[in-house]
Amino acid sequence: MMRLPKFEYRVPRSIAEAVKLIGDSGPEAQFVAGGTDLYPNMKRRQQTPRTVVSVMRLQELNQISGDGQSGGSIGASVTLTEICESEIIQRDYPVIAAAARTISTPILRNMGTIGGNLLLDTRCNYYDQNYEWRKGINFCLKKDGDVCWVAPGSSKCWAVQSSDLVPVMVAIGAKFRLVSSLGERLLDAAGFYNDDGIDYLKKRPEELLVDIQLPPTNGWRASYQKLRRRGAFDFPVLGVAAWVKLDQGAIADAKIVLGGIAPAPVTAEQAAQALIGNPLSEDHIQAAAEAAYIKARPLDNTDFVYSWRKQMAKQYTLRALKQLV
Numbered sequence: 414m415m416r417l418p419k420f421e422y423r424v425p426r427s428i429a430e431a432v433k434l435i436g437d438s439g440p441e442a443q444f445v446a447g448g449t450d451l452y453p454n455m456k457r458r459q460q461t462p463r464t465v466v467s468v469m470r471l472q473e474l475n476q477i478s479g480d481g482q483s484g485g486s487i488g489a490s491v492t493l494t495e496i497c498e499s500e501i502i503q504r505d506y507p508v509i510a511a512a513a514r515t516i517s518t519p520i521l522r523n524m525g526t527i528g529g530n531l532l533l534d535t536r537c538n539y540y541d542q543n544y545e546w547r548k549g550i551n552f553c554l555k556k557d558g559d560v561c562w563v564a565p566g567s568s569k570c571w572a573v574q575s576s577d578l579v580p581v582m583v584a585i586g587a588k589f590r591l592v593s594s595l596g597e598r599l600l601d602a603a604g605f606y607n608d609d610g611i612d613y614l615k616k617r618p619e620e621l622l623v624d625i626q627l628p629p630t631n632g633w634r635a636s637y638q639k640l641r642r643r644g645a646f647d648f649p650v651l652g653v654a655a656w657v658k659l660d661q662g663a664i665a666d667a668k669i670v671l672g673g674i675a676p677a678p679v680t681a682e683q684a685a686q687a688l689i690g691n692p693l694s695e696d697h698i699q700a701a702a703e704a705a706y707i708k709a710r711p712l713d714n715t716d717f718v719y720s721w722r723k724q725m726a727k728q729y730t731l732r733a734l735k736q737l738v
């Protein structure tokens with residue numbers, strides 16, 4: 414049985430107290446929400462914070478507010494179940510509820526939060542193993558080693574961004590509000606992820622994700638399609654978020670974002686260009702899907718053969734766009 418390492422557990426009641434606690438505890442401290450990603454990582458000794466600061470009692474992080482007309486906001490500690498069941502999200506941002514519904518299992522969705530999902534550690538077959546397994550291969554670049562087993566000549570880690578909500582947030586143009594003792598920052602989801610499996614976030618360790626700000630829904634619609642091995646529950650090995658804004662029957666703007674194939678979500682610009690200025694018709698959808706296929710370059714570090722995952726980028730883009738017709 415894998416055991417958690419020893420750590421101090423703190424439960425602040427205000428944002429000010431939380432950021433002070435994290436600041437005072439130094440680099441060996443980490444926030445925790447539902448713990449469904451952090452605690453397994455701690456058991457595998459991938460992350461070993463000495464102090465863990467819970468964000469679950471911070472009132473401001475536990476609410477959904479606003480609406481599609483003026484723009485919505487989801488607190489970082491709102492659970493995935495609450496998102497699936499929220500009237501505001503179901504009515505105005507159904508793509509978020511649909512993507513959240515595909516995440517893990519009902520029990521994990523009761524614990525797991527949207528903040529934890531958007532800040533999920535990157536994944537790789539050589540990394541998501543217990544300590545003894547990783548020791549057996551002399552570890553890897555991402556933790557405790559100096560070689561990348563996926564690309565041995567590479568100085569970069571290619572572990573995969575594996576959240577279902579990340580491509581959706583990038584596609585719809587959400588913003589993330591971060592607070593630390595130095596003040597507040599509002600970052601676009603699109604620029605928030607680094608293409609590096611180790612340093613995968615623009616967020617500084619001491620910054621608290623407070624909420625996710627959603628744009629007004631004036632004339633756009635979006636969809637999400639997920640490829641995974643088991644329909645019941647599994648991480649995405651490919652996720653396609655499609656977003657289009659229509660104006661008098663023509664596509665005025667579009668975004669196709671691929672998740673689960675690289676350390677950061679991949680925006681397929683050419684796929685969007687194939688749509689913009691055109692009706693959402695079969696031939697333009699086909700052209701966009703072809704462009705998404707060209708852009709997708711998955712590596713051999715997660716489930717399924719990577720060349721097949723690349724082919725599926727076309728099929729899942731087709732599905733995502735057809736859902737918007």
Ligand SMILES: Cc1cc2nc3c(=O)[nH]c(=O)nc-3n(C[C@H](O)[C@H](O)[C@H](O)COP(=O)(O)OP(=O)(O)OC[C@H]3O[C@@H](n4cnc5c(N)ncnc54)[C@H](O)[C@@H]3O)c2cc1C
Nearest residue numbers: 444446447448449450451517525526529530576577622647
């Ligand atoms: C069996 C299993 C299946 C899963 N399947 C899927 C899946 O299909 N799709 C998917 O997308 N995910 C999946 N997950 C991943 C994960 O459990 C969920 O995405 C969940 O939403 C994570 O949320 P959490 O609150 O438990 O995060 P935690 O584990 O509490 O935190 C995750 C990370 O976020 C940080 N963090 C959390 N909240 C904040 C905050 N407010 N400010 C700053 N930092 C913060 C933590 O420090 C940690 O680094 C799965 C996990 C398991 C165990």
Ligand code: SF4
Nearest residue numbers: 537553561562570571
């Ligand atoms: S991509 Fe390479 S460095 Fe990164 S986790 Fe996998 S094996 Fe390790």
